[in-house]
Amino acid sequence: MSKPKLTLVAMSGLRVGHEGLLQRGLKLPGLARRASALSQLPPLGLLTIAALVPETWDIELLMDDGVTAVSEVAEQILSGKSSTQPAMVAFSALTPSADRAARISQLVRRRNVTTVIGGLHATATPDHCRPHFDVVVQGDGESTFAKLLSDFAGGRGRDSYRADGSFSLGDSPLPRWDLLGDHSPPRYTIQSMRGCPWACSFCAASRLLEPARVKPDERFEAELKAIASRKARPWIELADDNTFASGRDHGPMLESLRRHGARWFTESDWRIAKQPELLSQIAESGCRQILVGLESNVFRYPGMGAKNADWQRMLEAVDVIQEAGIVVNGCLIVGADGETPESMERLGDFLEEAPMGEIQLTLQTPFPGTSLYDSLLRSQRLLPGDFSRYTLFDVVYQPDQMTAEQLQNEFNDLVGRVFRPEVQSRRDSIQKRIRSSRRSPGKRS
Known part of the structure; x- marks a missing residue:
């Protein structure tokens, strides 16, 4: 029996809505240098959460660049490297990328895939996220994600999980750097x-x-x-x-x-x-x-x-x-x-x-x-x-x-x-x- 697949989606990339600013400032060397450094940072939160996923799951990591059409990103998620559709897709998004994550989630859910969102934006505005995702996780993901997966596997899934703030960083697992493959980020x-x-x-x-x-x-x-x-x-x-x-x-x-x-x-x-x-x-x-x-x-x-x-x-x-x-x-x-x-x-x-x-x-x-x-x-x-x-x-x-x-x-x-x-x-x-x-x-x- 094949393992269910979990796809982790990191919403990355510099986002600026104002085209005038892009033309007049953000392409200048000083800003472009820092923007490039930020966009290339690996998704520490997701890599850490991945370390808590039991071996009964297969895991893939996908980095959204913020530019590719959401329909194309959704297809990349659904097919993946192994051409196997995921059973669950977990997004990590900050506020400016949350609406894009929601649009991708809605496309993925049409294929009977459970979608999850966590991070600061989900913690601050769970009501904004709930219409677009099956599960909303608030607070420390280390306290909740293993329970979420266990509930899902046992058919006891809930639509909301909230950490109580008691997680100790002394219990932090080593991030799954291997999910980056042979690529070594800058x-x-x-x-x-x-x-x-x-x-x-x-x-x-x-x-x-x-x-x-x-x-x-x-x-x-x-x-x-x-x-x-x-x-x-x-x-x-x-x-x-x-x-x-x-x-x-x-x-x-x-x-x-x-x-x-x-x-x-x-x-x-x-x-x-x-x-x-x-x-x-x-x-x-x-x-x-x-x-x-x-x-x-x-x-x-x-x-x-x-x-x-x-x-x-x-x-x-x-x-x-x-x-x-x-x-x-x-x-x-x-x-x-x-x-x-x-x-x-x-x-x-x-x-x-x-x-x-x-x-x-x-x-x-x-x-x-x-x-x-x-x-x-x-x-x-x-x-x-x-x-x-x-x-x-x-x-x-x-x-x-x-x-x-x-x-x-x-x-x-x-x-x-x-x-x-x-x-x-x-x-x-x-x-x-x-x-x-x-x-x-x-x-x-």
């Missing part, structure tokens, strides 16, 4: 911490997955060792929201990264600049770049806790981090309340001469599950349309100082301005200078 992903102790009003991850939890050092080492066995001196992207926000001793994790020769990227807040010993360890462990949330220069978001600071204090921290030999990717949110054409002009002036080796510019986006979303919903400022527009680059709410069209046009102009080749070249020079400082005596190259 970057691998590891999660050292799930969630964040802060509750920034624009961020869903800090609250949707229950308490912030850290992965024990021995589990982190086991995952990194498995990756290093596939690729020497791997590029690692830590799939964390704020890696150094916990009070743990980060030394063992950083030593693991150093020992395996990893080059790595993560996200943190500016306060690591206040810990010179930790900063030195981070640099020596192979960290190449840290995304630091500078957020907005016109508005301080509620819920930022101890990371809240004035603009000048954060810029001083940027200098300290980069002096340690780590490139700072300054992350800025445009379009908060109080934003005007004049404030965006000032931001453009600053970014043309800013000290950061890299920058990330996004539009304020009220993702479901955030207090920002709830606030704009209550005040009836959310614009009509589906979730495919929630890309970080498209205006989906009514600004308080401009029209939505004006904000979009001003943002497009700002992106074109600060990512044009000569300005990006200046940031590239900053990066080269920072990295050359790492090669001085006593520093790891």
